[in-house]
Amino acid sequence: MASINQNPAAALLPNFRNLGVMLRVLVIVTALTVVAAMLKSSSWGSLLQQWIGIAAVVQPIAILSVLLLGAANSWLHKLEYRFAVLLIVLAELAVTLLVLRFGALILETEMADAGRDVFFAVATTLALIGYFNLRNRALSPALTEARLQALQARIRPHFLFNSINAVLSLIRAEPRRAEAALEDMADLFRVLMADNRDLAPLENEVELCRQYLALEQLRLGERLQIEWHVDNMPKDALMPPLVLQPLIENAVYHGIEPSIEPGVVSVNIYHVRDQVHMVLRNPYRTDGNHHAGNKMALGNIRERLALHFDAEASLQTRVGDSRYEVHITIPYVKAEE
Amino acid sequence: MTKHPQALKVVIADDETPARSRVRDLLEDCAGSFPIELVGEAASGRELLALLGQTPADVVLLDIRMPEMDGLEAAQHLLKLQEPPSVIFTTAYNDHALKAFELHAVDYLVKPIRLRRLHDALTRARAITPLRLDVLQRIAPEPRKHLSVQERGKVILIAVSDIRYLRAELKYVTVRTAEREHLVEESLSRLEQEFTDQFVRIHRSCLVARAHIVGFEKESVEAGESRWAVILNGLDEKLPVSRRQQHIVKEFGRSLL
Numbered sequence: 001m002a003s004i005n006q007n008p009a010a011a012l013l014p015n016f017r018n019l020g021v022m023l024r025v026l027v028i029v030t031a032l033t034v035v036a037a038m039l040k041s042s043s044w045g046s047l048l049q050q051w052i053g054i055a056a057v058v059q060p061i062a063i064l065s066v067l068l069l070g071a072a073n074s075w076l077h078k079l080e081y082r083f084a085v086l087l088i089v090l091a092e093l094a095v096t097l098l099v100l101r102f103g104a105l106i107l108e109t110e111m112a113d114a115g116r117d118v119f120f121a122v123a124t125t126l127a128l129i130g131y132f133n134l135r136n137r138a139l140s141p142a143l144t145e146a147r148l149q150a151l152q153a154r155i156r157p158h159f160l161f162n163s164i165n166a167v168l169s170l171i172r173a174e175p176r177r178a179e180a181a182l183e184d185m186a187d188l189f190r191v192l193m194a195d196n197r198d199l200a201p202l203e204n205e206v207e208l209c210r211q212y213l214a215l216e217q218l219r220l221g222e223r224l225q226i227e228w229h230v231d232n233m234p235k236d237a238l239m240p241p242l243v244l245q246p247l248i249e250n251a252v253y254h255g256i257e258p259s260i261e262p263g264v265v266s267v268n269i270y271h272v273r274d275q276v277h278m279v280l281r282n283p284y285r286t287d288g289n290h291h292a293g294n295k296m297a298l299g300n301i302r303e304r305l306a307l308h309f310d311a312e313a314s315l316q317t318r319v320g321d322s323r324y325e326v327h328i329t330i331p332y333v334k335a336e337e
Numbered sequence: 338m339t340k341h342p343q344a345l346k347v348v349i350a351d352d353e354t355p356a357r358s359r360v361r362d363l364l365e366d367c368a369g370s371f372p373i374e375l376v377g378e379a380a381s382g383r384e385l386l387a388l389l390g391q392t393p394a395d396v397v398l399l400d401i402r403m404p405e406m407d408g409l410e411a412a413q414h415l416l417k418l419q420e421p422p423s424v425i426f427t428t429a430y431n432d433h434a435l436k437a438f439e440l441h442a443v444d445y446l447v448k449p450i451r452l453r454r455l456h457d458a459l460t461r462a463r464a465i466t467p468l469r470l471d472v473l474q475r476i477a478p479e480p481r482k483h484l485s486v487q488e489r490g491k492v493i494l495i496a497v498s499d500i501r502y503l504r505a506e507l508k509y510v511t512v513r514t515a516e517r518e519h520l521v522e523e524s525l526s527r528l529e530q531e532f533t534d535q536f537v538r539i540h541r542s543c544l545v546a547r548a549h550i551v552g553f554e555k556e557s558v559e560a561g562e563s564r565w566a567v568i569l570n571g572l573d574e575k576l577p578v579s580r581r582q583q584h585i586v587k588e589f590g591r592s593l594l
Contacts, residue, residue: 161429165449169359219353260404
């Protein structure tokens, strides 16, 4: 019988296959070895030697652990949190003893003070698990917040009322276009009001952007030209919802609306090896004065990307040649069947 | 919307085609209860001013957010017309600016516009007192992109970015562009306030455009004294910097390096 306290480990354990998590583990462990070396050495001169001695034991353990946890990642995430932690600690014990044993074999020495090494291994493991747990908790309010912001500031109210106005203008003359426009609006707002904490396939996001742009085109007409380069897009790649849409909204708001001349918004999505690239370009006008809002949207998206992909995702912006460019890179994670 | 001698002449200014057609539909609905004549449509503030120079109107339904020249700026230039039309602003979103509108009793309609609201606004329209320039300047959040002068019943626009310098005369301000001079009826200190980012005061009676300063030159005045003068892009004329403003030469010297 499942108790109320039964937590799925997925919510609390880090994703051990994430590059950021692996790096954090290795960096923290290395830092600890430096501290240990400092404590053990009597002078600065002997520090390096002490450290090499410690690192020779600890680094193989750390690297083996990272590989092992990476391999067991999806399996661990299915377990109850307490069991998963217990298993990880046992695995660490095994790895530590194995490395010590192997080291003793090579160096042909006795296995000395294994007890202390084992204690440090367990303590470090628990500390790291605790750290990742805290980090997850610290970041999850940001998720809720991101969702709230999605509701409040994602779509500019200005856009909602202008769109309703555009639809109203169509009802008498072109009822069918009005119907299509209302359907697009319904889909758009369904996504906006949904719980957007989980990853969704890229093709959903692209479809959403198409619907959004269809509405914008209704009111901006010829002024808004759209170029899609998505033939090589990995449709099944997972990404946080509402990452592209607000950026496209920015592109229209800052790049198209301030001018009476037609402008091009181009969207280019492709993948290179195991990375998905999304490049968005729009005309850039120096006399625009709505940059504060823009920065908020970018900050929000960066935060959500970091939350889902840690160091493996990036968002870069570039201004040049009267073009504004946003380049997003995320790891190619496929939707599970 | 049949022609009627006393018909209310209306102009729609909005950059979005569907928004204009929506207002057109509503005007037709209003025309049932009193005569209305739609005399023209404009997609920007500039277009509106050109249109009104040729076709006088009683009322302008003026969208606030438009490219190139927004509604608030267009309304200021409109006042230069011989008989400025009444202005009813339209906007898609009640932002903070609308508080200022209410404060100064400036008429506006929130989009999507309701037939009854439009009807009421138009019924009142002939009685609306013309907007006051100082009120418009107070509610406009940004500096204008143009200055305007009236010439033979038309409003001539001067892009602020083309202006080399502004010099106070007795009653007017001379506006100098690379091509010619205009006289505008505004005060130099008001202009200095509005365009503080774009212009710098070099003399009690002169503001020059920062973007057009290409350099400074030492000029000798009598008694061996020398003073700096500003050289402006595209002008032969050099403008003396007053003794009190000499420090700007240093400031610019640094930024030009």
